[in-house]
Amino acid sequence: MQYPAPIAKLIESYMKLPGIGAKTAARLAFYTIEMNEDDVTTFAKSLISVKRDLHYCSICGNITEEDPCEICADNTRDKSVILVVEETKDVMALEKMREYQGLYHVLHGVLSPMDGTGPDDINIASLINRLHDAKVKEVIIATNATTEGEATAMYLSRLIKPAGIKVTRLAHGLSVGSDIEYADEVTLLKAVEGRREL
Amino acid sequence: MQYPAPIAKLIESYMKLPGIGAKTAARLAFYTIEMNEDDVTTFAKSLISVKRDLHYCSICGNITEEDPCEICADNTRDKSVILVVEETKDVMALEKMREYQGLYHVLHGVLSPMDGTGPDDINIASLINRLHDAKVKEVIIATNATTEGEATAMYLSRLIKPAGIKVTRLAHGLSVGSDIEYADEVTLLKAVEGRREL
Numbered sequence: 001m002q003y004p005a006p007i008a009k010l011i012e013s014y015m016k017l018p019g020i021g022a023k024t025a026a027r028l029a030f031y032t033i034e035m036n037e038d039d040v041t042t043f044a045k046s047l048i049s050v051k052r053d054l055h056y057c058s059i060c061g062n063i064t065e066e067d068p069c070e071i072c073a074d075n076t077r078d079k080s081v082i083l084v085v086e087e088t089k090d091v092m093a094l095e096k097m098r099e100y101q102g103l104y105h106v107l108h109g110v111l112s113p114m115d116g117t118g119p120d121d122i123n124i125a126s127l128i129n130r131l132h133d134a135k136v137k138e139v140i141i142a143t144n145a146t147t148e149g150e151a152t153a154m155y156l157s158r159l160i161k162p163a164g165i166k167v168t169r170l171a172h173g174l175s176v177g178s179d180i181e182y183a184d185e186v187t188l189l190k191a192v193e194g195r196r197e198l
Numbered sequence: 199m200q201y202p203a204p205i206a207k208l209i210e211s212y213m214k215l216p217g218i219g220a221k222t223a224a225r226l227a228f229y230t231i232e233m234n235e236d237d238v239t240t241f242a243k244s245l246i247s248v249k250r251d252l253h254y255c256s257i258c259g260n261i262t263e264e265d266p267c268e269i270c271a272d273n274t275r276d277k278s279v280i281l282v283v284e285e286t287k288d289v290m291a292l293e294k295m296r297e298y299q300g301l302y303h304v305l306h307g308v309l310s311p312m313d314g315t316g317p318d319d320i321n322i323a324s325l326i327n328r329l330h331d332a333k334v335k336e337v338i339i340a341t342n343a344t345t346e347g348e349a350t351a352m353y354l355s356r357l358i359k360p361a362g363i364k365v366t367r368l369a370h371g372l373s374v375g376s377d378i379e380y381a382d383e384v385t386l387l388k389a390v391e392g393r394r395e396l
Contacts, residue, residue, distance in 0.1 A: 035214070046211050063205070
């Protein structure tokens with residue numbers, strides 16, 4: 001006896017999610033059968049809705065319901081600074097600090113010759129377009145501290161600096177609350193290099 | 199900035215699944231945005247379908263599209279033996295061995311005074327009803343080897359034996375391919391008690 005078709009299909013769908021294998025997918029599918037009917041309906045509707053109602057902002061590439069997005073449309077924000085991130089999730093994380101008042105630009109990836117991702121595959125062209133606006137004075141590059149993130153930062157900096165726009169990179173160093181004993185050597189090196197006078 | 203409403207709702211839905219917390223739910227939601235549209239639609243439809251198209255078999259309590267289920271409706275199967283399991287998943291596991299030809303009965307739980315689950319809360323009444331059929335000669339109890347599983351087996355055996363029906367329990371012992379060194383003492387004890395002559 002096979003799984004009844006509806007379960008088999010649901011298991012297959014769960015398995016398409018990252019980090020979910022056959023056993024977990026089966027467990028989730030059986031759990032779904034026992035779930036409250038309203039919850040399952042809401043779940044299904046939400047799935048459809050994220051595909052149908054969300055778009056990329058035509059200015060910054062952030063995920064949004066309205067175009068342009070909330071941040072690009074907000075006239076109280078400082079339009080002279082653009083902070084460049086890899087993913088939408090990074091925008092959410094940065095917005096949580098409630099301190100940064102400038103705009104964002106989401107690359108949707110990083111340069112990675114190994115994976116065949118070149119400058120045309122990520123959202124760089126529209127960033128360069130935005131810089132034609134004379135208001136932009138600074139581009140803060142906040143790609144991750146990985147090899148690809150650093151390479152992308154370097155590439156963007158070489159591309160943007162000749163236009164006379166200030167290019168900065170987020171500081172690297174010890175996390176707040178972290179223990180020197182457990183910090184990796186590259187982080188420690190960055191922390192020493194970036195030391196500041198008290 | 200909060201997550202846009204469609205993402206926030208999807209994250210909430212993912213969090214209702216077992217073993218998925220806020221961070222994993224957010225990761226899955228963002229992954230969903232990048233998924234193929236057809237896959238997401240199929241996923242949503244499968245969710246609705248498991249709630250709408252699956253029912254419990256009115257005879258054995260197994261999950262099925264048709265009532266009675268494939269197994270109960272199969273006239274080639276041996277109707278003199280009923281194997282009692284805790285969950286539908288157990289039926290699937292037992293069917294994989296392609297050896298057992300009798301019928302099943304799914305309890306949908308075990309007796310657990312700690313959680314307030316009594317005999318009326320699980321699918322026992324319909325099992326007793328099935329035993330009125332004179333064809334039934336043996337009931338194999340295959341609840342799990344947990345305290346609750348053992349207690350349920352004991353309870354069922356006391357209930358069924360007086361009707362003159364043979365009640366058996368699956369053998370406990372070492373798993374095939376397992377190492378004696380790593381077996382727990384209860385399993386070892388069961389293995390010694392249940393030893394067979396070669």
